[in-house]
Amino acid sequence: MPPNLQPFFHLTFAILTTIISAATVTLTNLPAYQSQRSCATQCFYSGFSSGGGPDRLANQLDCSVDPIENDCFCRADLQDDADALIQSCVYDLCSRNTIDVSSAVSIYDSYCTAAGFERAVETTSVGGAGGGSSGTGSPTSNGAYQTNPPPPSSTTASSSSSSSNDKSTPFLSTSELVGIIVGVCGFIATSIGVWFSYRMMKNKRAAAHGPPSYMAASASQAQGHHLPMGPVAYKYPLASQNSYHGFR
Structure with missing residues (x-):
């Protein structure tokens, strides 16, 4: 121009x-x-x-x-x-x-x-004294x-990182898990011990009372002991037997 x-x-x-x-x-x-x-x-x-x-x-x-x-x-x-x-x-x-x-x-x-x-x-200042970032329209x-919101500051990033780490942490610590496992194992061992004690006590009581009568009889027969027999009843009277054989 x-x-x-x-x-x-x-x-x-x-x-x-x-x-x-x-x-x-x-x-x-x-x-x-x-x-x-x-x-x-x-x-x-x-x-x-x-x-x-x-x-x-x-x-x-x-x-x-x-x-x-x-x-x-x-x-x-x-x-x-x-x-x-x-x-x-x-x-x-x-x-x-x-x-x-x-x-x-x-x-x-x-x-x-x-x-x-x-x-x-218009820009909106974000942050405290000493610096900050501003949004753009x-x-x-x-x-x-x-x-538009400003980019996140380092403080926001660190706080979000720590919160994510807290979420990934297990609900129970290692020591608490070990304590629970030891308690469960102790309960199982105690239950087994009580059961064995009950069985031994039951066997001792049975031995103190002796075996049943039918078991005692069987044991005596096995050792050669014979029980006494009662009187024998004959089918025919003695007089009838003598007459039959020619005796009077």
């Missing part, structure tokens, strides 16, 4: 910027705005402005509504408030339909960006603005 035309170019650019910033809002003329459902358009337009346009949203942003100008409607520090108002209103009037919410927010953000208004980026997919 020739040097003699540079002042003219800068002057023209400044005039155009002033015209754009002072221009009235034409958001309601966009095809994307007109394709919305009526429940969503009610969050922008109410009809009390003589010049038309998104008078309801402009009034909620405390901007003039006759006329509605871009320099207030799309002001950088008011765009977050506008997004929040649109989200809340469309969410309620459109029966919590998230598609309507994201579409309405996107229409407002796209209009203000095309009009030359950049969103204000970025628009979401539905047009809303959010602050």
Whole structure:
């Protein structure tokens, strides 16, 4: 560009910027705005402005509504408030339909960006005195603005590492496990000893009372001892026997 035309170019650019910033809002003329459902358009337009346009949203942003100008409607520090108002209103009037919410927010953000208004980026300081990190801002997919969290500090990383180590530690220590095992083994050994003592005591009592009578009789017969026999009863009387053999 020739040097003699540079002042003219800068002057023209400044005039155009002033015209754009002072221009009235034409958001309601966009095809994307007109394709919305009526429940969503009610969050922008109410009809009390003589010049038309998104008078309801402009009034909620405390901007003039006759006329509605871009320099207030799309002001950088008011765009977050506008997004929040649109989200809340469309969410309620459109029966919590998230598609309507994201579409309405996107229409407002796209209009203000095309009009030359950049969103204000705020950083949030995190940490105490002596240093810290700050988050960065970025628009979401539905047009809303959010602050990205800062990267975790070394203190946070160490605390999370210690908590994970605590979770991996067994519930019982080694000494407690050894004590439980020794106790169980002692209980088993005691039970076995009691059972053997009971068996020995039972055998001693049986030996003191002697064997049963039928066992004693069998033992006597085995040693050659015969029990005395009782008197023998004959089938026939003695007199009959003598007569039979010829004796009287």
